[in-house]
Amino acid sequence: SQKIEQNSEALNIQEGKTATLTCNYTNYSPAYLQWYRQDPGRGPVFLLLIRENEKEKRKERLKVTFDTTLKQSLFHITASQPADSATYLCALDREGDKLIFGTGTRLQVFP
Amino acid sequence: NAGVTQTPKFRILKIGQSMTLQCTQDMNHNYMYWYRQDPGMGLKLIYYSVGAGITDKGEVPNGYNVSRSTTEDFPLRLELAAPSQTSVYFCASSPPPQSFEQFFGPGTRLTVL
Numbered sequence: 001s002q003k004i005e006q007n008s009e010a011l012n013i014q015e016g017k018t019a020t021l022t023c024n025y026t027n028y029s030p031a032y033l034q035w036y037r038q039d040p041g042r043g044p045v046f047l048l049l050i051r052e053n054e055k056e057k058r059k060e061r062l063k064v065t066f067d068t069t070l071k072q073s074l075f076h077i078t079a080s081q082p083a084d085s086a087t088y089l090c091a092l093d094r095e096g097d098k099l100i101f102g103t104g105t106r107l108q109v110f111p
Numbered sequence: 112n113a114g115v116t117q118t119p120k121f122r123i124l125k126i127g128q129s130m131t132l133q134c135t136q137d138m139n140h141n142y143m144y145w146y147r148q149d150p151g152m153g154l155k156l157i158y159y160s161v162g163a164g165i166t167d168k169g170e171v172p173n174g175y176n177v178s179r180s181t182t183e184d185f186p187l188r189l190e191l192a193a194p195s196q197t198s199v200y201f202c203a204s205s206p207p208p209q210s211f212e213q214f215f216g217p218g219t220r221l222t223v224l
Binding site for chain 2: 004008034041042043044045046049089091097098099100101102103104
């Protein structure tokens with residue numbers, strides 16, 4: 001069955017550094033992958049979508065890569081700020097009209 | 112636009128009780144979804160709908176029912192609540208094609224005792 005893995009351990013980094021989060025998947029070839037941000041007590045908020053034929057996508061301080069050979073996506077936040085502290089979820093399309101979500105990685109940026 | 116709204120925000124049920132979680136979106140999106148999120152787990156799809164009058168099961172539909180009589184509303188019905196249904200429930204919507212982003216509501220925290 002399809003499986004998505006995100007590092008369940010929290011990632012702690014210092015303000016100004018680049019945060020890199022990993023999303024690995026198995027038994028699947030998604031057409032696209034999405035990243036969401038979730039703050040405590042709130043619903044997820046969409047950040048970026050990358051398609052299988054795209055290697056990299058950028059939006060302001062965010063960068064996503066998608067390696068379909070390694071079955072992996074990397075999510076980077078450059079010049080991280082304490083306001084970037086949240087849980088980040090990756091999601092893959094399934095059967096075209098549904099998403100399967102990873103468990104998320106909690107990022108903590110300290111001053 | 113209010114986006115996706117959910118009511119109630121919190122609810123405590125006794126075992127065997129029933130309730131309806133309300134979800135409304137004002138973005139004229141065709142696609143709507145219900146997820147549950149348990150601690151340390153990813154979002155699990157309960158039911159989804161691709162338009163008014165059309166619903167289908169997701170990964171974890173047992174114990175739940177949905178209806179979609181209008182584009183705006185997608186209520187989730189819990190029948191005979193069980194402790195295993197203690198969770199946070201999120202409703203989401205997206206415009207077709209589905210590869211666009213999903214817009215989530217603020218969630219309903221449900222406890223079944």
